[in-house]
Amino acid sequence: MIDAAITDKKRNLRDAYSSALIALGRRNPDVVVLDADLALSTKTKRFGTVFPDRFFDMGIAEANMMGVAAGLAACGKIVFASTFAVFATGRSYDAIRQSIAYPELNVKIVATHAGISVGGDGASHQMLEDIALMRALPNMVVIAPADATEMEDVVPAIAEHNGPCYVRIGRADAPILFETHGMFEIGKGYVLREGSDITVIATGTMTAEALKAHDLLKKEKIDARIIHMPTIKPLDEKLVKKSAKETGRIITCEEHTVIGGLGDAVAMAIAEKPVPMIRIGVNDVFGESGEAWQLMEKYGLTAENIVKRAKELIKKS
Amino acid sequence: MHDEKLIKEIKRKALEIRKWVIESIYRAGSGHPGGSLSVADILACLYFHEMRHNPKDPKWPDRDRLVLSKGHAAPALYAALALAGYFPVEELKNLRKIGHFLQGHPCMKKVPGVDMSTGSLGHGLSVAVGMALAGKLDKKDYRVFAILGDGEVQEGQIWEAANAASHYKLDNLIAILDRNKLQIDGPTEEIMHLEPLAWRWQAFGWDVIEIDGHDIEEILDTFHEIKLNEKPTVIIANTIKGKGVSFMEGTLSFHGKPPSEEQYIRAMSELEQAERELND
Numbered sequence: 001m002i003d004a005a006i007t008d009k010k011r012n013l014r015d016a017y018s019s020a021l022i023a024l025g026r027r028n029p030d031v032v033v034l035d036a037d038l039a040l041s042t043k044t045k046r047f048g049t050v051f052p053d054r055f056f057d058m059g060i061a062e063a064n065m066m067g068v069a070a071g072l073a074a075c076g077k078i079v080f081a082s083t084f085a086v087f088a089t090g091r092s093y094d095a096i097r098q099s100i101a102y103p104e105l106n107v108k109i110v111a112t113h114a115g116i117s118v119g120g121d122g123a124s125h126q127m128l129e130d131i132a133l134m135r136a137l138p139n140m141v142v143i144a145p146a147d148a149t150e151m152e153d154v155v156p157a158i159a160e161h162n163g164p165c166y167v168r169i170g171r172a173d174a175p176i177l178f179e180t181h182g183m184f185e186i187g188k189g190y191v192l193r194e195g196s197d198i199t200v201i202a203t204g205t206m207t208a209e210a211l212k213a214h215d216l217l218k219k220e221k222i223d224a225r226i227i228h229m230p231t232i233k234p235l236d237e238k239l240v241k242k243s244a245k246e247t248g249r250i251i252t253c254e255e256h257t258v259i260g261g262l263g264d265a266v267a268m269a270i271a272e273k274p275v276p277m278i279r280i281g282v283n284d285v286f287g288e289s290g291e292a293w294q295l296m297e298k299y300g301l302t303a304e305n306i307v308k309r310a311k312e313l314i315k316k317s
Numbered sequence: 318m319h320d321e322k323l324i325k326e327i328k329r330k331a332l333e334i335r336k337w338v339i340e341s342i343y344r345a346g347s348g349h350p351g352g353s354l355s356v357a358d359i360l361a362c363l364y365f366h367e368m369r370h371n372p373k374d375p376k377w378p379d380r381d382r383l384v385l386s387k388g389h390a391a392p393a394l395y396a397a398l399a400l401a402g403y404f405p406v407e408e409l410k411n412l413r414k415i416g417h418f419l420q421g422h423p424c425m426k427k428v429p430g431v432d433m434s435t436g437s438l439g440h441g442l443s444v445a446v447g448m449a450l451a452g453k454l455d456k457k458d459y460r461v462f463a464i465l466g467d468g469e470v471q472e473g474q475i476w477e478a479a480n481a482a483s484h485y486k487l488d489n490l491i492a493i494l495d496r497n498k499l500q501i502d503g504p505t506e507e508i509m510h511l512e513p514l515a516w517r518w519q520a521f522g523w524d525v526i527e528i529d530g531h532d533i534e535e536i537l538d539t540f541h542e543i544k545l546n547e548k549p550t551v552i553i554a555n556t557i558k559g560k561g562v563s564f565m566e567g568t569l570s571f572h573g574k575p576p577s578e579e580q581y582i583r584a585m586s587e588l589e590q591a592e593r594e595l596n597d
Contacts (some may be wrong), residue, residue: 032454056450056485064443064477071447074425074433075376075455094437095474099444103425103434 002183004192004228005210007175013169014112016148018043020155021080025051031159032072034081036062039117040297042112044083062087066095066107073105077162078159081107081132085114085127085168093133098163102135107159109134113166114144114168115206115255116282117292126287127168132260134166135233136236139215141186143164143209144204144262146255147177148155150230153184161186172292175208177228189236191243195225198310199243199250203229205301206253206280212303217310224310232262237269244275255301278309319537323366325534328595330400331361335561336588337396337409339486343581345413351571353393355497355530355556362536363462364397373403375429380431381459386441387466387495388422389573395428403430436451439472441465442492446482449490449549463492466501471509476521479549483522486547491540492523494551495530497558499588501572504560518551530554562587 012038025031025047033188037060038310039045048055057066062083069079082088088111089096116126134142141161145151151169158165165186183190189201193214217224225247227239250270263279264288270277279293282299296302332356342348364370368381385394393413399406411417418427422436431450435441445463452459457521469475479538482490494514502508516524526542528535536554543550558572559565562584565576576584 013520032451053454058481059477059483059484061474064446067440067443067474067478068447068450070482071384071433071444071449071453071461072454073447074382074444075448075451077451077454095440095443098434098437098440263584281399 001193001194002190003179004177004211006208008075010173011148012150012173013145013151016045016151017110017155017169018046018056020152021047022050024028024156024159025054028078028159030076030078030141032077032079034058034065034079036060036065036087037258038083043083044080048090049143055286062091063095064169067099068115070099070103070105073107079107082108082110083113084125085111085130086125089127089130089133089166095135101139104139104163106162108167109165110167111249112169113171114296115170115205116301117172118285119121119171119292119295120289122289123286124218128257128287129260130168131232131254131256131262135260135265139164141231143167143186143231145169145230146204146228147174147209149178149181150184153181154230157184157186170205174205184230187231187234187236189227189229189239190230191225195223197223197249198314199224199225199227199247200253200255200306200310201227201229201250201262201266203232203238205255208290209301209303209306210253213306213310216303216307222272222310222314229262232265235265235269240266240269241273244270244273248275248276249317250275251280251306251310251313254307257282258285259284267300276313278313280306280309319534323535325595326552327361327365329592330365330444331358331533332588332592332595333400334361334393334396336585337399337406337421339562339576339581339584339588340391341392341395341409341412342575344410346575347413347577348392349389349573350565350576351499351558352387352466352495352497353390354560354562355558355566356390356495357393358531358533359464359493359495359536359563360393360397362451362533362540365539366537367431368462369459372430375403375467379457382461384433384441384445384448384463385423385435385465387438387469388435389394389423391423394423394431398428399428401430438466438476442475442478445490445492446478446487449482449487450485452489455485460489460491463490465492465494467494467496467498467505467511470494470511470522477520479521479523482549486545487549488545492542492549492551494553495556496553498571499557499558503569506597514566515553524550525553526550527555529557530556531560561591
């Protein structure tokens with residue numbers, strides 16, 4: 001079991017991204033960073049300030065940025081390309097497919113402002129299908145870290161992995177869940193709380209909610225196993241299957257549409273030996289403007305909703 | 318000015334490329350002869366004179382790169398690579414066949430000498446920009462060539478890349494635009510106009526050179542004219558779709574269609590006749 005707890009301390013994953021990127025840049029001269037006119041928001045600008053020769057702003061032309069990233073990678077660079085998730089995946093899908101995923105080039109797409117918690121910008125900017133898009137691509141690794149500590153471990157880990165990776169993080173500050181570094185490994189899921197009545201598998205921002213749900217469920221005498229699944233592809237199928245067998249019920253939680261994301265990946269993993277399952281996510285609708293917490297609440301992306309759905313599932317099965 | 322021996326040798330290579338284009342597409346039963354034949358002379362000039370490359374070391378870091386952005390001309394690229402020695406020419410007979418490595422469109426993971434996987438139009442120039450940027454970053458003197466189709470530049474991403482290339486002063490980047498004036502649905506100017514094409518590239522900050530894309534001497538001379546002046550260069554190569562096979566020249570019907578058996582025999586005999594004339 002991994003040591004994790006909800007604390008009062010919060011840190012933005014974008015800050016963690018930029019500090020990890022700078023540390024990586026110091027160690028490895030092959031690291032090159034691209035952005036598409038959002039370098040202040042994604043915080044890659046900080047890398048650009050420290051390493052001006054290895055930072056290129058490609059302007060508001062995301063598809064081109066992905067192609068340029070591919071060309072740099074084909075010449076031996078480890079390329080980090082960042083922008084908001086909606087542009088990084090939606091706008092650039094074919095460039096990623098043709099020039100990065102198919103030739104399996106060493107490009108790390110690190111997208112910020114993923115999910116509905118983008119808030120006020122509304123549906124146009126709330127990317128809820130990026131995991132589905134990236135997961136469908138062969139050769140692509142898909143990661144949604146839960147906190148800043150983990151994000152700092154994700155950056156060197158993906159640099160070490162020779163091939164395309166997609167990392168999605170949110171806009172808002174997030175509670176620190178992990179006090180210590182060194183946990184993250186591509187393709188591994190982590191049991192944060194043991195339990196035998198039900199397994200809650202969460203990724204990204206929803207892991208904090210799942211941890212809160214654990215304590216709320218405990219008060220109702222429900223013993224929930226909480227799994228943090230930072231890598232959605234390749235999925236830790238072994239852990240999923242083991243937990244399905246041991247707890248007999250699964251709930252998945254993601255700040256993403258229920259189509260094609262973590263829930264689908266887990267459902268696929270247990271399709272041959274299914275157990276009753278509920279997928280929590282945005283239910284095939286676009287978002288809207290509002291405060292991040294209001295939207296998370298309205299669309300059911302909260303600990304309270306996890307508790308409610310867990311009780312329903314236990315009642316039914 | 319180049320000596321006659323060299324020009325004759327490249328003409329011979331271009332004819333060999335054309336023969337293999339016909340042969341490989343005929344055997345495959347599908348493919349794009351028109352746009353493969355129109356770039357044969359350009360590819361011959363690049364691989365048999367202009368480019369710095371080593372077929373024994375396809376990943377040589379200091380090599381010049383070539384991105385065939387109009388990936389459907391793969392049969393011509395494969396022929397040039399095989400004739401240059403990247404892989405046995407016999408492999409050209411297995412184009413598009415399951416279990417063999419010559420994919421319908423270029424795949425860098427499978428084919429030695431292919432510097433970038435392409436096929437979906439509009440992507441290659443962006444990749445070439447990245448390669449040229451890497452060259453500048455590493456202070457290497459290699460050049461990056463990108464071959465674009467004319468219909469292809471209707472894709473918006475081409476212009477994003479064109480803008481980035483001049484912004485980052487990539488004078489090590491040379492785009493060659495195969496101006497054969499036809500795309501699948503018809504003449505480019507009827508389907509979606511490109512003219513004034515030279516002016517458009519100039520407006521994006523490029524040096525523009527317009528040439529006859531079938532005149533070997535002019536192609537070779539043009540490469541020598543390119544200056545390191547902090548501007549990328551585009552060569553608008555006026556070509557004829559299907560060049561070299563009389564009944565394919567300037568026609569739409571051989572954009573993406575293989576020759577029939579009778580057409581294959583005719584095409585090969587025309588190209589062999591041209592070889593004999595060249596050798597006389």
